[in-house]
Amino acid sequence: MIKLLGLVSVALIALAGCVAVPDEPEPDVVEVVPPPPPEPEIVEPEPPGFDLSLYSIDDPNSLWVVVNKLRPLTPIDFAPADLVAPNVPAAFDPLMRKEASDALEQMYAEASEAGVPFRIQSSYRSYTTQQRVKANSVSRLGQEASDQRSARAGYSEHQTGLAVDLTTPSGRCTLDACFANTPEGEWLAANAWRFGFILRYLEGRSDIHGYVFEPWHFRYVGPELAEEIHLQGNPTLEELFGLGPAPTYVDAPTGGAPSPSDPAPDPPTDQAPLPGRDDAGEPDFPDDPD
């Protein structure tokens, strides 16, 4: 009997170990409330339009410099420091600023692929070259008549190293309005903007830019501004930058007709003679009939 009681006791003790102990109270769960989402940052939209103040229109070294009959280069005998010879056919050794020259070579390559390779008629002209051409012209015609035929030294875009006159390989329509209707002229008018060039002296706006329609005269302004001008429907530089019209020189008699900015060429010949060269190594452009 005692033995039985002992067994029961052992069993009870063993069972006691199995008695469920009440769980300890669970710690309070702190409910984490996510912070409200931050207010979306208000981003001011980019102001519409093109930043026309990005580069100077006064600095002669700027790709955007505006030169016309009321805006001479400053200094008036400015000469660019980075002139190079573009590898494009010409009757002389042409010079242009490096960036413009590179762009012209690209444009020439694409024009050639399109079957309309062009030729350079005139590119950089120094102050002294233009001065000599102009002096001859004035002595022959007088100031007033001469101003209706060619630009004064210091007032020509060609002096910036950013302007180039282009023509056909045969010389047909050289420095003539009929260049606009040649395959080369039509291709250039449609495509030059892609290479950073604009047609500077547009038809019907002579009272603003001051020159006759010159479908051969292309001015390098860089691809960004050329695209903007293309998108805006080809305003003149004067209109784009909000400058006044520049139909003639400030001391010129009123009512003067716009004049060509480029000396008229000699009649094209099969074998165009190479112009002579002056001491500065520049072509001596023919000044007759200018």
Ligand SMILES: [Zn+2]
């Ligand atoms: Zn020109």
